[in-house]
Amino acid sequence: MMPPPLPPDLESRRAQVFPVLDARDREHMRRFGEVRRFHDGECLVAAGQPTPGMIVLFEGRVLLTRRDGLGHSIPIVEEGPGQFLGEVAQLSGRPGLVDAHAVGEVEALVIPPHRLRALLVAEAGLGERVMRALILRRVGLIETGAGGPVLVGPPECPGRVRLEGFLSRNGHPYLALDPEQEGEAAALLERYSPRAGELPLVVCPDGSVLKNPSESILARALGLLPEGAFETLYDLVVVGAGPAGLATSVYAASEGLRVLVLDQRAFGGQAGASSRIENYLGFPTGITGQALTARAFVQAQKFGVEMAIPAEVASLRRDATAVLLTLELTDGRKVRARTVVVASGARYRRPALANLDRFEGRGVFYWASPIEARMCDGEEVVLVGGGNSAGQAAVFLADHASRVRVLVRGRALAASMSSYLIERMAASPRIELMMETEVVGLEGQDEGGLQRVRWRHRTDGHEEEHDVRHLFLFIGADPATEWLEGSGVVLDANGFVRTGAELREEPLQAELWEVTGRAPYLLETSLPGVFAIGDVRAGSVKRVGAAIGEGSAVVAQVHAYLASVAALESRRAGTHRPTGPVRPGEGLQQA
Template sequence: MHPPPLPPDLESRRPQMFPVLDARDIERMQRFGEVRHFHDGECLFAAGQPGPGMLVLARGRVALSRRDGLGHSIPIVEEGPGQFLGEVAQLSGRPSLVDAHAVGEVEALVIPPHRLRALLVAEADLGERIMRALILRRVGLLETGAGGPVLVGPPEGAGRVRLEGFLSRNGHPYLAMDPARGAEADSLLERYSPHAEELPLVVCPDGSVLKNPSESTLARALGLLPEGAFETHYDVAVVGAGPAGLATAVYAASEGLRVLVLDQRAFGGQAGASARIENYLGFPTGITGQALTARAYVQAQKFGVEMAIPAEVASLRCAAPGAPLTLALTDGRKVRTRTVVVASGARYRRPALANLGQFEGRGVFYWASPIEARICADEEVMLVGGGNSAGQAAVFLAGHARRVRVLVRGRELAASMSSYLVERLAASPRIELVMETEVVELAGSEERGLRRVRWRHRPSGREEVADVRHLFLFIGADPATEWLTGCGVTLDAKGFVRTGVVLGEEPLQAEAWEAAGRAPLGFETSLPGVFAIGDARSDSVKRVGAAIGEGAAVVAQLHACLASAATHVATGPVTSPCSTR
């Protein structure tokens, strides 16, 4: 069978996507799996169902196809002896995104997820080739939408934009259909007769249909949440999957600790939404925040990190010195862990505008991704903010919108924005800078969304108004630490977490520290066994590189905490707060 063409940017990399392993390679893999036989036509794995892991073909051929919940099935490729089946979902045992059927009698080496991760670590050169293929295959699935849900609704609908953002930021394939431009999408609406607030319809790979689901409902339907994670005791629970949290996860898991990462929205944090980061070390041509953090996300899974996204933490509980640390989630589930790393970062600041909530997702946005860029193509947009994130977003949007009007409260950009971005804004003919100005009023309707914005020149009080359908807000962020209220972790006046470096001489949690038998470590909070890094930490440098550095550095302190717990258990009568035993 002649394989169908890949997207143009991947066609040249077909040999890397579908490499042929030699006999020596397969021999090295034997100890990681077991041989199984499949009959002609037998399904090896199916889209939407957890698969057995990676399969290495010794005899026979296997046909792979992509299928959606609408019943469409399109061939992808047919693989034969020496080739292997799988993509990045097989690292964590997530549901397969494609179908695989035996063509004739098939003999294959089946390597389950935990053994696949061991293979990638133990066989470095072979693991590199396999990992590259797994990643490129996921990229191909993302570009074609294969194996994911189908979203049916108007492109500018708040629900569709929200779910597209969730799926794209979590690296999950999907297809989107506009009922105004396709008979098939229109017939779905006729069949299910949804109200406007029930759009989009989401057709899952198994054929089930959801009406404008929440992110967590959709994640469960797609098998993205590891249900067993909440029955396990962890060495480290990381709250937040931004650059700091992902760095902690990668380093801690690679050093043998059992790690769970929780995030209420998506991996990458605010950095993941950056259109282009050009001053991060080692990337002279720049890299998108999504690409940078997606690599870290896959890398963490390679070392066995468990990911729970979306999963929102409601509170941290430690009943008494020596008791386990418990994270209580908003859905009622609990996570027990020996240590906690607070990497929850910051959430986007919202200006004090009376009807702001009415237009969020209906013309007001807090990040600029290709989804938002598509919506505002060839239109005038307004962006508020004077920091690096605002500058990156303005440059990105200027490549799609007719004009980008940037409103800044300050008198000059140099005090808050990197010089290369200031120069780029000034050089763009599509960007208009309006200094010392703030938005004072939004107008529109529930049905039509945002339609008009009024702004004021602060020194003169002069006001102007214009028809604006797309407003992007980048006015800073507040620490996402409210879930720590009442647990004994000390915050500064602005809500950032104080750690060992800045705790000073306050006798905080004296009983707990007496039980621990030691002083706080550098990134440790006022509560033993709880650490804070990245944007959530008081006095931290709010940069991607600094967050990653703190995420790596805290791992040595986690080891020290856990080691002190073990020593305390062995030599003293009191159990350390770092111990769950």
Template sequence: MAADETTINRLNAIAYAFPRHEQTFPTLTAHEIERMRRFGEPRSYGDGDALFETGKPGPGMFVVLSGSVAVTQRDGLGHVTPVIDQGPGQFLAEIGQLSGRAALVDGHADGDVETLLLPPDRLRALLVAEADLGERIMRALILRRVSLIQGGAGGPVLIGPASVGNMARLQNFLARNGQPHHFLDPDADKDAADLVARYSASRADLPLVVCPNGTVLRNPSETALAMALGMIGGHTRDKLYDVAVVGSGPAGLATAVYAASEGLSVAVFDSRAFGGQAGASARIENYLGFPTGISGQALAGRAFNQAQKFGAEMLIPVSVKSLDCSKASGAFALATECGHTLHAKSIVIASGARYRRPAIDNLDVYEGRGVWYWASPIEARLCANQEVVLVGGGNSAGQAAVFLSGHVRKVTMMIRGGGLGASMSRYLIERIEATPNIDLIFNAEVVGLEGAETLERVRWRSRLAPDEFTLDIRNLFLFVGADPATGWLDGCGVQVDRGGFVLTGVASDEGARAVPQLETTVPGVFAVGDVRSGSVKRVGGAIGEGAQVVAALHGFLADDGSPTL
């Protein structure tokens, strides 16, 4: 009876953790498995053998033919959490295995096990060739990643006070990239306090990050953390791609999806996370097909998974340092901050824009310590039930204000202009006007920040009078526009306008061929989305340009021939 009760309790726990259990862990029929055999290869494992391990590149998707596999999740502190046992007719993988990224869980054979292994490229081929079966598998892969994130039991452990600015930086990075993680406060957890005492020499070392393999990182950069977690999938450095897309906001993701789905080999770079600025939007309500709205993270996540399904290689986070347009080797060359060079026949600039840093006294002192450039659930928790100031009058500012109003006592919006009509969509203006805890101050600007270790006060003034005022505020949100991220283009011949945005559709020489609308002054280099001069600066417009540029890519590649390295 005790064994039966244990089994029942475990099944109940699984049902609670995976409320869409049948979709998350479907069982394939014998006929469906037979259809999959041409995409896989048989693999056998003995009792206790590892099929995949956390932090190591996953070999692909396993279909269990006989036996049972125990799937568990672990963190760097040695905690192991059972996830599920899978038997005949079930398959083992999550969305990361589309690109061979590091596994997020461990899988060990429970007795002798016979499987069918589908490597990432063959798994992608199955999803495309077997549409109905591929839909079920794709849904399951996505739901499994979501469940692992929501479970909060495995992945890296971030250790440090929640008030440490770099804690929010790393939490945002992991959340934006769909990586399971959790954090511990050393003031409340003895094990965390012991680790801080052992590894941390100063506050600058916090947060500590304990990776699942036991490696401890002191306040790491995003790239260092990604490398330690195996987030950057393997790619062939000497491969010649049809197109390299720099930036994975809505425009870059759209380019990746449409180009890869049409058979082009695609590599996508981004220095931080997929989704760009749109990925930080709490709710997008004016994008076609989503009448109830969708978060920027959800929209970007769907596109990210879709791009991987069609074979686009996502190199995130990898920063591009420079672009060589000389084509000395017969192709464009992209140098990365990692010291590697990638070659492509064509380039799509989709690097968007960087959040603008206004001229405010002591701004750099309080960044990450009360000054924020986006409003996610992480920042919302930090300022719950407080009063906050939000600077900006565009759509991003409006979306952030509405989102924060559900978590804080009051949002004070400061707008440099005399109204919102010229810069914000009407539906957002109406939402703001109807929200009782959002106050508007027009013709105003923040001029200084004060505080000891963290932000404590904001100084502001009216643009119509010289008087200064002070507000006791611990959290300031800045949404004051953005500057184009085009520094990596210096020296390659791509022309920009006076604001630094990339010019397109302009011939570089008199009498030259007709230039496609989205092509820059360098043939074979295209620009889409916010980084392009004259673009609409809306999510829908960026996605449209990302789709539109693929036709121009096909035209260029057909005319340019096939360069080889």
């Protein structure tokens, strides 16, 4: 039987996607799994259902097929002895994305997720080949939409755009169908008769249909949230899955800590939406933010990091023992931890426009991904902002839009944007840079979305209005720290988290710091055991490289804190605790 075609960019790498392991490789794998037998026609893996892990075939053959909630089933490949079933979902035990049935009698080695991760670490050469195959298979599933939900609605539907962004930024496959172009999609709309606001329909792999679900509801339907996370005491909980948070999780888990990462939207943060990062060390031709952070996301799972996305934190509290920390989510669930790293980053500001909320998702966007680029293909767009993110977005959109007007309030870009981006913008015939200019008005209809944008030239007050259906806002960022209110974590006047030396002039509660008998570490907040890194930290350098550096550095301080608490708990009971505020002084300790 001829092998089925792979997506064009993977066809040349077929041997890496479906490698054949020799007898020695399989023998090395035996100690990580259990040998099982499957009968002809028996289901080894079912799409949408929890999987037993990676399955290595010793004897017999297995047919892999992809299906969707519409009832379609398409063969992917038939694998035989020496090959294995699995993709990156098997690292964390998430539901499978394909069906696998035995063709004849099959003998196979079943390696559960935790043992698969141990194999990848213990058998470096073999683990590299397996990991590469797992990643490439997920890439292929994403490109074909195999195993994911089907979104039914017009391309400009705000709900469809929102869910496409959620799934794509979280590296999950999906298909999107336009009812005006696809007969099956039109039939679904006729069958379910969605009312206004109920599009898109989402058909899950098990056939269930959701009407314009929230990201959280969709994630639960797809099995993306680890329910056991809320019954576990973690060594470390990281709030935020941007570059800083992912770096923390990789280093902490690789050093033996049990780690949970929480993020309310997607891994990657603002960096994950960057169309191309060209000044990050080691990537001379540049790399997309999605590709960079997706690698880190998979790497974190390799070391056993648990991910809960989307999961929004509402509050942080220290318990009566002054040792354990509790994070309460907006849905009421709670997570307990010995330490917490705040890496919640910052979000782009919303300008003071009277009707802005009417057009958010209906022509107004805060990031520029291929989904938004598709919507404005061949049209004029306006982009507001003068930082690196704005420059990257402008250059990216210029490859799709007929014209990109970039509005900047200031007089020059040199202080806020890298020179290579300034030069690239100047070289593009489709980019028009408008300095000392600001948006002052939006017009449109609730159904039709944004239709016109008005801006003012600050030098003379002259205003212009143009027909524009797409406005991108990159106008600075506010820290995502609302959830820290009442926690005891000290913020600066702008809402950023103070750490280390920033706390010299802040009064600290002695009864809390007596737990550790010291002053805060360099990246530690005013609350012992709570650290802050990346964009959310006061005084941090707002760069991807700096965020990753702080993510690695904070792990040593987490270890030092855990060691100090362990020593304290072993001390004799009845130690006197001073009361009242103290100041840490000048000698702030480092890990």
